[in-house]
Amino acid sequence: xxxxxxxxxxxxxxxxxxxxxxxxxxxxxxxxxxxxxxxxxxxxxxxxxxxxxxxxxxxxxxxxxxxxxxxxxxxxxxxxxxxxxxxxxxxxxxxxxxxxxxxxxxxxxxxxxxxxxxxxx
Numbered sequence: 726x727x728x729x730x731x732x733x734x735x736x737x738x739x740x741x742x743x744x745x746x747x748x749x750x751x752x753x754x755x756x757x758x759x760x761x762x763x764x765x766x767x768x769x770x771x772x773x774x775x776x777x778x779x780x781x782x783x784x785x786x787x788x789x790x791x792x793x794x795x796x797x798x799x800x801x802x803x804x805x806x807x808x809x810x811x812x813x814x815x816x817x818x819x820x821x822x823x824x825x826x827x828x829x830x831x832x833x834x835x836x837x838x839x840x841x842x843x844x845x846x
Contacts, residue, residue: 726752753775760782807829
């Protein structure tokens with residue numbers, strides 16, 4: 726069964742980099758969002774299994790998305806991919822329900838092992 730994935734990042738380059746890092750054998754349908762408002766709209770209207778989420782974005786940042794997911798009881802596994810690697814930020818996203826925090830730019834082998842660790846593939 727295919728998994729449904731949403732990649733949310735305001736950088737086109739970063740979205741493409743995450744897309745290229747996804748495991749080849751992982752059957753997925755991928756949607757893209759350029760900011761948090763778009764991501765929440767996609768999450769409200771589609772069944773999304775996995776969200777790869779940046780933190781620093783216009784319109785609505787990643788923390789706002791995590792809060793929206795929590796407030797609206799949206800079921801999705803969130804993996805934060807961000808250059809903001811401060812321990813306080815890492816703790817905050819985990820408290821808001823993220824499964825993992827990955828440093829940007831994400832390395833394909835780390836992404837694969839993280840997905841495996843969380844039973845995503």
